[in-house]
Amino acid sequence: MKNRIYWLLAGMLLAVFCLVGKILAADEAKVTVVNPRGTPPPIRLVPMTPRFDTLDGKTIYVINIGFGDTFLPEVQKVMAEKFPKTTWIFKRKAGRDYFDDDPKLWAEIKEKNGGVIMGVGH
Amino acid sequence: MVTQRFQELVRTISWKKGMPKQRFTFVPHPVAGRPPELCNQYVRGKDPITGKLIVDELVTALTSPLAAEEKKTGFLMRDPQPRLLEPNTPTNLIDLFEKNSWTDGLPIILPTEAKVAEMLKGTSHKPDEIVGTMRPSPPHEAWEFNVEMVAANAVMAGAKPEYFPVILALASTGVTSLFSSTTSFARMAVVNGPIITEIDMNGGIGAMSPLNKANATIGRAWTLLSRNLGGGAIPGQTYLGSQGNNLNYNNICFPEKEDKLPAGWKPFSEIKGFKHGESAVSTFTGWEIVHGGLGMGGGKEGLARAISRYSTGAYRQVTLLLDPIVASDLKELGGFQTKEALSEWLLKNTPSPAQGYWRDHPDQMKQAKSGVEPFATWLKYPEGALIPASSFWPDVPVEIIVVGGETNAFMQFGDFRHISTASVDKWR
Numbered sequence: 001m002k003n004r005i006y007w008l009l010a011g012m013l014l015a016v017f018c019l020v021g022k023i024l025a026a027d028e029a030k031v032t033v034v035n036p037r038g039t040p041p042p043i044r045l046v047p048m049t050p051r052f053d054t055l056d057g058k059t060i061y062v063i064n065i066g067f068g069d070t071f072l073p074e075v076q077k078v079m080a081e082k083f084p085k086t087t088w089i090f091k092r093k094a095g096r097d098y099f100d101d102d103p104k105l106w107a108e109i110k111e112k113n114g115g116v117i118m119g120v121g122h
Numbered sequence: 123m124v125t126q127r128f129q130e131l132v133r134t135i136s137w138k139k140g141m142p143k144q145r146f147t148f149v150p151h152p153v154a155g156r157p158p159e160l161c162n163q164y165v166r167g168k169d170p171i172t173g174k175l176i177v178d179e180l181v182t183a184l185t186s187p188l189a190a191e192e193k194k195t196g197f198l199m200r201d202p203q204p205r206l207l208e209p210n211t212p213t214n215l216i217d218l219f220e221k222n223s224w225t226d227g228l229p230i231i232l233p234t235e236a237k238v239a240e241m242l243k244g245t246s247h248k249p250d251e252i253v254g255t256m257r258p259s260p261p262h263e264a265w266e267f268n269v270e271m272v273a274a275n276a277v278m279a280g281a282k283p284e285y286f287p288v289i290l291a292l293a294s295t296g297v298t299s300l301f302s303s304t305t306s307f308a309r310m311a312v313v314n315g316p317i318i319t320e321i322d323m324n325g326g327i328g329a330m331s332p333l334n335k336a337n338a339t340i341g342r343a344w345t346l347l348s349r350n351l352g353g354g355a356i357p358g359q360t361y362l363g364s365q366g367n368n369l370n371y372n373n374i375c376f377p378e379k380e381d382k383l384p385a386g387w388k389p390f391s392e393i394k395g396f397k398h399g400e401s402a403v404s405t406f407t408g409w410e411i412v413h414g415g416l417g418m419g420g421g422k423e424g425l426a427r428a429i430s431r432y433s434t435g436a437y438r439q440v441t442l443l444l445d446p447i448v449a450s451d452l453k454e455l456g457g458f459q460t461k462e463a464l465s466e467w468l469l470k471n472t473p474s475p476a477q478g479y480w481r482d483h484p485d486q487m488k489q490a491k492s493g494v495e496p497f498a499t500w501l502k503y504p505e506g507a508l509i510p511a512s513s514f515w516p517d518v519p520v521e522i523i524v525v526g527g528e529t530n531a532f533m534q535f536g537d538f539r540h541i542s543t544a545s546v547d548k549w550r
Contacts, residue, residue, distance in 0.1 A: 030211055036219075036224055036278060040353055047192070055181065067154075071153035071161040117184075
């Protein structure tokens, strides 16, 4: 019984502290601050490339931009096994890492009207 | 195809690149270094995010007709950024800043109009003048900011108005201190010129310790503005450092100890093309700083051996932070009359750890295996040996900065590379 009374008193004390805190906060004068955030630019929407109606007879490039060394060759193998009427080409993008562009490869894909599966991550 | 750990990142980036509906297929993470057999199983298995077969998803992504949303043109507008926030109590505003992750987790000074106006007295530039743009890493879009926005972050960091030209100069470089890379980069800021004494920066005893207000708050301001003006520091989206880097709290911000440079050794900013008497701040990128031990104990060859850990692999770059005693010894005992002479000698004479050397030099490895000297002899060296050839990037000099209070002949060095140097005077 004694314990219950102690707990009750402790709870009431806590409630009083919270109430006082809220009242003090409410009494604080309001201030105006400058927004510390910069200005993000609007984003220009880029329509996506139309898709193939079928994969038969098409060429699909599986491109590694630094996605480990073993994963994307397996993607090429599995897809070639399951879709033999499609040409599946594995390529490693030129350059040391994902920051480097490879316009030659993009031109090759465009010329062949190819599709692309690209790997991101590691 | 994306490893599942980067789901949030790629959705954010595709939105920012204007393709919010980009088609993704997720695979288990990681795949790097996994054996082909396991990778083959992954490809035949299910997307860990959607639960669908990966092969089916790939076919659907390539052949399913585009939805109207995927063909859209025009612009995605961002939330407007009001110049002032809604008036509120300091307690509530602090809560707001913390909840929105506009702080570095430490207490801040609220950028009230009065405090920002006071900070703006530190420059002659107008509050609405555009200072520059910043982004967390190249795939992200650049955010723009003006003088007043930089001032707000300078106030938050606890800086004084007289420090403001240095902070503006740092902001003007467009270099974020919170670069978004899984490898957790650090940054460093080194100040040169008369501004050092004008604002009482410390390049002497404890220059890199938390002992000086200017060093501390200028470095901190760089991190706050990188978060808030450069659109960075959202874990998983605009900050990817797997473990993070504690150096980012202050970005190793200090001035060079110019009055203790050996005669003939130029201040760092002068080596980068600034005139004597000009104030400037230089930014560096790297990962770590380590103690290099006692200065000239092992001679100049000992120094070259000490920094060899940075001469291959991911690093291939190094910056030396020399106590004035070590700098003086390198001149008097080592014979290096200038920083440039020391830098050039180290580039040529720093050996490379064998494992890293062979990894970075596949052609030389082929020659070594064919018996071509000296590579064939080097290949016979035991594991852990040093190859007597430097593998630093050929166009990245060994950078040298003098800092410290001469209480010991110590030096530090790290895998830091100079990025840019900006005029402080321009922002007075």
